[in-house]
Amino acid sequence: MSAKAKRAAWEEKPTVAGQTAKGASIVVIALLILFPLYTIALTSLSSAETVQRVGGLVVWPGDGITFEAYEQMFRNPVVLRSLVVSLAVTAVGTVVSVLVSILGAYSLSKPGSFGHKTVLFSVLMMFVVFPGLIPVYLWVSALGLRDNYLAMILPMAVSAFNVVVLRAFFMSLPQELFDSARIDGAGEFRVLWQIVAPLSKAVIAVVTLFYAVAYWNSWFNAFLYLDDTSKWPLALVLRTYVVESAPLPQASGLSSAPPTLAVKMAIVMVAIVPALVIYPFVQKHFKKGVIIGAVKG
Amino acid sequence: MSTTTIESPAAAAGDAPPRAPQPKAHWLTRLRRDWPLLLMAAPMMLLVWGFWWIPTLGNVVAFQDYKPYTGGILGSRLVGFTHFQLLFSDPEFTRALVNTLSITAFQLVFYFPVPIALALLMHSLVSERLRSMLQSIVYLPYFFSWVLVIAIFQQMLGGAGLLSQTLRGAGFEGVDWMTNPDTFILLVTSQAIWKEAGFGAIIFLAALAAIDPNLYEAAAVDGAGRWRRLWHITLPGIRPVIVLLLILRLGDALNVGFEQFFLQRSAVGSQASEVFDTFVYYSGIRTGDFDYGAAAGLFKGVVGLVLILAANKAAHLLGERGVYSKS
Numbered sequence: 001m002s003a004k005a006k007r008a009a010w011e012e013k014p015t016v017a018g019q020t021a022k023g024a025s026i027v028v029i030a031l032l033i034l035f036p037l038y039t040i041a042l043t044s045l046s047s048a049e050t051v052q053r054v055g056g057l058v059v060w061p062g063d064g065i066t067f068e069a070y071e072q073m074f075r076n077p078v079v080l081r082s083l084v085v086s087l088a089v090t091a092v093g094t095v096v097s098v099l100v101s102i103l104g105a106y107s108l109s110k111p112g113s114f115g116h117k118t119v120l121f122s123v124l125m126m127f128v129v130f131p132g133l134i135p136v137y138l139w140v141s142a143l144g145l146r147d148n149y150l151a152m153i154l155p156m157a158v159s160a161f162n163v164v165v166l167r168a169f170f171m172s173l174p175q176e177l178f179d180s181a182r183i184d185g186a187g188e189f190r191v192l193w194q195i196v197a198p199l200s201k202a203v204i205a206v207v208t209l210f211y212a213v214a215y216w217n218s219w220f221n222a223f224l225y226l227d228d229t230s231k232w233p234l235a236l237v238l239r240t241y242v243v244e245s246a247p248l249p250q251a252s253g254l255s256s257a258p259p260t261l262a263v264k265m266a267i268v269m270v271a272i273v274p275a276l277v278i279y280p281f282v283q284k285h286f287k288k289g290v291i292i293g294a295v296k297g
Numbered sequence: 298m299s300t301t302t303i304e305s306p307a308a309a310a311g312d313a314p315p316r317a318p319q320p321k322a323h324w325l326t327r328l329r330r331d332w333p334l335l336l337m338a339a340p341m342m343l344l345v346w347g348f349w350w351i352p353t354l355g356n357v358v359a360f361q362d363y364k365p366y367t368g369g370i371l372g373s374r375l376v377g378f379t380h381f382q383l384l385f386s387d388p389e390f391t392r393a394l395v396n397t398l399s400i401t402a403f404q405l406v407f408y409f410p411v412p413i414a415l416a417l418l419m420h421s422l423v424s425e426r427l428r429s430m431l432q433s434i435v436y437l438p439y440f441f442s443w444v445l446v447i448a449i450f451q452q453m454l455g456g457a458g459l460l461s462q463t464l465r466g467a468g469f470e471g472v473d474w475m476t477n478p479d480t481f482i483l484l485v486t487s488q489a490i491w492k493e494a495g496f497g498a499i500i501f502l503a504a505l506a507a508i509d510p511n512l513y514e515a516a517a518v519d520g521a522g523r524w525r526r527l528w529h530i531t532l533p534g535i536r537p538v539i540v541l542l543l544i545l546r547l548g549d550a551l552n553v554g555f556e557q558f559f560l561q562r563s564a565v566g567s568q569a570s571e572v573f574d575t576f577v578y579y580s581g582i583r584t585g586d587f588d589y590g591a592a593a594g595l596f597k598g599v600v601g602l603v604l605i606l607a608a609n610k611a612a613h614l615l616g617e618r619g620v621y622s623k624s
Contacts, residue, residue: 007423008510010517025418026427030434032491036449039459056462057452104341107334114324114331119338122345128605132594133574134581135355136348138370158344188333209440217442220556224582235444242448243560268448275440283433 037272044069044265051262069262076259078229078248079237079267085149086216086234090274093153093215098208100158105166106192126160137224151225152233156214162207169203170196202285209282216274238271359595363588373588380592390593392568393576400572401550403482404489409546411494413539416501417531435495443556446492450484451475475561478569485557500542501535508534541612548608551601573597 007014043051043058050063073079107113108120136155145151173196181191197204219235226232229248240246241258258264322330359380361373368374384390415435422428438446453459454474461471474484512530521529555574562570567579577597581590 008514010514012523022418022421026431029415030431033434033438036453040449040452056457057459059459100340100344103337107338110331110334113334114327115335115338119342122342122350126345126349128602129353130598130601131349131352132356132591132598133577134587134591134594135352135358137582138358138365138587139352139355140348154344155348157348158341163341188337192337213440217444219442219444235442238448239444239560243444243451244563268445271445272441275437279437279440280433283436
């Protein structure tokens with residue numbers, strides 16, 4: 001990837017007005033996205049006095065940087081526990097979802113096999129027929145999953161979109177590959193783990209990111225099924241403290257009042273950071289992964 | 298054989314040769330041959346049936362006088378379409394319907410073109426580095442949850458947010474965009490653009506990349522300027538994708554999202570922010586009228602299904618590839 005301009009010989013020379021307009025739009029777009037993140041990050045790194053004096057978000061650096069808010073946040077048992085819950089749910093959920101989806105998608109990539117049509121139909125129909133909020137709520141409650149961490153994982157464990165993306169990729173692998181593995185005597189599981197999976201790293205990375213982000217961001221299932229607020233994930237604490245600016249309902253004796261602005265912004269930062277960290281590693285695969293799913297879905 | 302020949306299966310994805318049809322053997326033979334595949338599909342099928350299709354059957358409560366504690370689904374009395382009749386005479390339901398359709402219509406005009414414009418801008422950038430930097434920035438908010446997006450908007454545009462803070466600092470009145478029902482439709486559309494327009498541009502970028510560059514050169518040689526090339530080559534080149542996504546969006550007209558509205562309902566009030574999905578939650582779960590809420594949900598599901606199938610049909614009629622998946 002070179003940064004060198006490669007304007008074709010037949011193209012007009014760019015006009016000054018055009019280049020200016022283009023440059024201005026790029027700057028504006030970038031600022032609209034980055035500036036809020038910048039002030040939030042800066043506020044989370046500012047001392048309580050600075051925030052008090054400014055009377056809100058801190059825009060100008062120069063008052064020094066302190067990790068005070070983060071220390072306070074990590075001393076807050078409510079936030080700390082919700083962070084652990086979120087990390088655990090995201091880790092367990094993502095592993096389960098990715099494994100189940102790879103296995104299922106591989107099975108779906110073999111047309112003509114026994115039961116193939118039934119399985120494919122069960123998955124594809126998920127794009128057009130939805131169970132609806134209330135039947136799922138009644139069913140998950142009836143299964144006894146109230147106040148169970150599994151209620152945050154199982155209802156969203158299989159995404160039809162992700163399965164279809166994986167399946168499309170598996171089906172695009174050359175058939176000879178499977179034939180030769182067959183001749184060498186490899187069973188389906190061996191073919192999947194030793195041949196297909198290593199070749200599909202890019203698409204598996206994208207699907208893993210999608211699942212991980214979905215689990216990390218999810219809060220509504222927790223809100224519906226977890227009456228015990230000590231089991232709440234970070235996103236739900238974020239909603240209560242930052243969006244609603246309310247104390248946690250029925251918190252177990254611990255101080256649950258919403259924290260100061262700097263600490264709130266520190267919570268926002270912690271909620272953002274995983275996306276920021278994983279994202280660059282996976283971003284380059286988006287176009288490939290997403291488009292294959294979109295075109296061949 | 299060596300694995301080097303298949304380094305880039307993605308490149309071949311578009312034109313992979315059709316798989317040779319497997320001869321239909323006796324089902325018992327196929328079962329004996331394919332049991333590992335069935336075993337692989339089993340966990341997925343368990344989850345899909347256990348948390349999607351079995352609950353779908355639970356929609357029967359929409360036709361029941363559902364008693365959660367004494368009757369349950371099996372022991373409650375059937376009441377036919379009573380709940381649906383009530384629904385259509387419920388002003389709150391009508392309001393949710395009107396709000397949902399207004400938001401869809403508004404966003405078709407003000408949201409839908411943004412990813413296209415963004416894709417055109419990014420595609421026109423000659424510098425590879427600048428382009429990928431801009432892509433990284435605009436895709437990013439797609440991975441933020443609605444909770445985060447709304448928290449961020451609150452900090453910027455809310456009553457105690459940065460905009461008000463700055464205005465007050467300059468001696469003006471503060472403004473609070475987050476609680477104003479009159480401008481709510483603008484607010485949710487800006488939030489949708491901020492969060493999703495960048496990622497939505499990916500599919501148009503791919504369509505733009507698929508246009509044959511020779512067309513541009515030939516047109517330029519024939520004297521077409523950059524605007525005529527945009528009008529006569531670029532836009533026709535991505536038209537199929539535009540039409541397809543437009544049709545899909547129409548088929549999805551009753552879906553404007555749930556979280557975004559649920560999260561802001563208490564701040565803005567239900568008058569402006571009640572949409573289909575929040576109506577189902579508040580009329581069903583909040584009040585415990587599960588049967589009534591399920592009826593609203595089922596109505597939405599059935600109308601949505603009809604719309605999607607009709608949209609797909611329309612796509613076929615217009616000569617586009619029909620898809621049953623959102624992309």
